[in-house]
Amino acid sequence: MIKKYKVLFGVMLGLFILIFGVSCCVIGIADCNVEKNYFAGGANPYIAADTAMVSAHRAGSILAPENTMNAFELGIEEATTGGYTVDIWEFDLHITKDGELILLHDHTLDRTTDSEQVFGVSDARPEDYTLAELRRLNMGYDFERDGEYPFRDLSADEVTALGLRVCTLEEVLDYMTDDEAQAAAPEEYGKFRYIIEIKNSGKLGERAADKLYATLSERGLLGDVVFGTFNQNVTDYVDENYPDMLRSSSICEVLDFWFAYLTNADLDKRGVGYCALQIPYSKTISFLGTKGLIEYAHKYNIAVQYWTINESDDVEYLQSIGADCIMSDDPDMCYDVLKG
Numbered sequence: 001m002i003k004k005y006k007v008l009f010g011v012m013l014g015l016f017i018l019i020f021g022v023s024c025c026v027i028g029i030a031d032c033n034v035e036k037n038y039f040a041g042g043a044n045p046y047i048a049a050d051t052a053m054v055s056a057h058r059a060g061s062i063l064a065p066e067n068t069m070n071a072f073e074l075g076i077e078e079a080t081t082g083g084y085t086v087d088i089w090e091f092d093l094h095i096t097k098d099g100e101l102i103l104l105h106d107h108t109l110d111r112t113t114d115s116e117q118v119f120g121v122s123d124a125r126p127e128d129y130t131l132a133e134l135r136r137l138n139m140g141y142d143f144e145r146d147g148e149y150p151f152r153d154l155s156a157d158e159v160t161a162l163g164l165r166v167c168t169l170e171e172v173l174d175y176m177t178d179d180e181a182q183a184a185a186p187e188e189y190g191k192f193r194y195i196i197e198i199k200n201s202g203k204l205g206e207r208a209a210d211k212l213y214a215t216l217s218e219r220g221l222l223g224d225v226v227f228g229t230f231n232q233n234v235t236d237y238v239d240e241n242y243p244d245m246l247r248s249s250s251i252c253e254v255l256d257f258w259f260a261y262l263t264n265a266d267l268d269k270r271g272v273g274y275c276a277l278q279i280p281y282s283k284t285i286s287f288l289g290t291k292g293l294i295e296y297a298h299k300y301n302i303a304v305q306y307w308t309i310n311e312s313d314d315v316e317y318l319q320s321i322g323a324d325c326i327m328s329d330d331p332d333m334c335y336d337v338l339k340g
Contacts, residue, residue, distance in 0.1 A: 046303035053087035065140030067103035069163030079184035090195040114141040205234035
């Protein structure tokens, strides 16, 4: 699935560049951008000083059931016992029927949970259920390790005890900002940072953005989160209503950036609405992973964060060209390569 998305993104990007590149230069694709001055001329804290930051993608989906408290707890346990430390936690949000933000990647519940057994339907969508109803699910039901499914056949109490109930944004932030978790945070930052993606589009995505902003603002975490979405209407809504919320580039802006890089355009004259490029890398779309591209981004105070990197040689390569953050389903491997 990850490889499929990477290839699709690369094909889309290539087609846009080939078909629309010249016309964009003429009509000004920079209309996609909204000028912001996030750091008032100061350094972008998401640009790595030396070694790339380690990000646990979906909270580390190779090591534990993705987007669950189980995964966060495992990461904190490893860090507090002298093991691996994650710099940035990446996770995904959906809004429920009763307006709660829960952690979930897919638009349906089938791939990771026992929703078909519990709800009696396939393709169940989180926005059609209340948080209480979603709490009945085992979010680790389809987690596979070495050909086995270690979290099936659990009692309701065991599912809860193991942190496999659906979790909310509030619960994750409560846990990750308590004293124990903060003690495990990277020494160079003194705290954890987050990459948070809203999966909903349309009005649901806008409602999710409202709640995300309110939560981060109330907790004083706006500077510690880079928000992202693949939905342009949500990006536009955030720019209009929450200009102080740090965000990553939209697909439109990635295209704009790529063409600007090819033509060595002056981005200061265009204005940039994002603090980080979040782009895929693999050997099939290697044109997005070059030292020149990263240096061009840094010239304009833009961080470059790559997803989803699960091969050690790719981690080594991206580190060698100056990547700022590497999102991996296997943050232990990533940490070993970068900091071990």
